[in-house]
Amino acid sequence: MKEKVFALVDCNSFYCSCERLFKPSLKNKPVIVLSNNDGCAIARTQEAKDLGIKMGDPFFKIRDYCKKSDIHVFSSNFALYTNISDRVMKTLARFAVTIEVYSVDEAWLDITGVTDDYTAYGKKIEQAILREVGIPVGVGIAPTKTMAKLANHLAKKSIKANGVVNLMEKQFVSVALKRVAVGDVWGIGSRSAEKLRAINIRTAYDFVNFKNDKLIQKILTKPGLQRKQELQGIRCFELEVDIQDKRSIGCSRSFSIGVYAKNEMKEAIANYITHATQKLRKQKGLCSRVSVYMRTSPFKDTNQYSRMETALLASPSSNTCELIEVAWAIVEIIFKQGYEYKKAGIELHGLIGTSEFQLSFPSFSNHISSGELMKVMDNVNVKNGDMCLKSLACGTSMGAWKMLREHKSPSYTTNFKHVQNVK
DNA sequence: TCTGGGGTCCTAGGACCC
DNA sequence: TCTGGGGTCCTAGGACCC
DSSP: OOOOOEEEEEETTHHHHHHHHTOGGGTTSOEEEEOGGGOBEEEEOHHHHHTTOOTTOBHHHHHHHHHHHTOEEEEOOHHHHHHHHHHHHHHHHTTOSEEEEEETTEEEEEOTTSOSOHHHHHHHHHHHHHHHTOOOEEEEEESSHHHHHHHHHHHHHOTTTTTEEETTSGGGHHHHHHTSBGGGSTTOOHHHHHHHHHTTOOBHHHHHTOOOHHHHHHHHHHHHHHHHHHHTTOOOOOOOOSOOOOSOEEEEEEEEEEEOOHHHHHHHHHHHHHHHHHHHHHTTEEEEEEEEEEEEOTTSSSOOOEEEEEEEEEEEEOOHHHHHHHHHHHHHHHOOTTOOEEEEEEEEESOEEGGGOOOOHHHHHHHHHHHHHHHHHHHHHHHHOTTSSOOGGGOSSOOTTOOOOTTOOOOTTTOGGGOOOOO
8 A cells, every 4th residue: 555645734723713813912812712502612722721721611610710811702603714714725725636624624635745845845834824814723744644633633732843743754653652642542532542541551652552453443443443553554544535415414402591392392493404404405315214302401400301213204305394294293202391401403314315216106296396395495595594484383583492692703704794894 | 590513433232034 | 842043224322523
């Protein structure tokens, strides 16, 4: 197998960096970004980390501390982050043979053979993103994805690295492995790390040098063993360049205020189905199973209840109204009166492409007309704003499940009314 | 008062078939 | 009295990711 060179480019505290772009006064100041409902901290700058803010800290617990410590707080503004992300990815694409956009804030680049000095090349990438988009990034370079991820981890931690760590230079590999806790290896979560510590594996170095692969596979299953091999330089994962259709589509929300009434729950579920079926039609898919779930707050002492049920469709569909009906039938079964519900969601499974599905004649004619209706709805919504035309099942109020966003920044890049003035 | 959301992959175990 | 076993498919749930 021919050796490849992968670079993992990952934006530093991405959401916070986006907020800073439009408020330069926040440079070197602690900043955090909150999840939906202003629930918990999901992005933190180094300064905020240094002040002890942890990933996932509930905002209500740190609100006073933030005020006292002058930590700047933002609600999430995903339209802004997605837009900045596009700019980052476009710039990155110039530097790679192929690129896999892995998430909103990171991408894998295949840079095999593009230079004879990969470290310098990494530096060039980092500076281009900073100069052209204004976002700081870290770059990890290595012959496998898992190693590149580890290199990236070190690039962000080490001041000496100056943003780029290159593990193509073999003499640095064991030093690097020794400096990373096994739980920080990509794909080794807290549960797995705990099991590994029980057999005395603490660092990535211990992990790589553990001789019993059978035991590793038994504890961590197949992907776990693949991580180990990748850290030994054996490539198990390639870049995934083509955009794949989703294999499942879900939509769920936590409620800002508890929901007690069945009709409110049904309204919420209808909205989630609407959202998910829009996505489903976008990839020209049909789903064959619908799941609905709801639960009380696991953080509360009150009576707990949680249940999920799945319904198999008579024939695969992407019709919003049809799927709302099915989902509501599940609500009728699993909704129990007397609980304070804090979260609910739906999932669409068994997705197939429209063309893969052979329709019998009677359902075929139905399918055409309902397909036309959905097309009209989708078009109206694209032109006039999301959810301006929807099923009455979604309700006209926003009920108790409305979202809280007290600290949202303006939509600087996606709404003309919010474009900044330069004087 | 107040603890995110959207995915993927894997496995165990049940159902079913011959 | 004695009542197989292997293969396949499906799904719920766990673990992980960002």
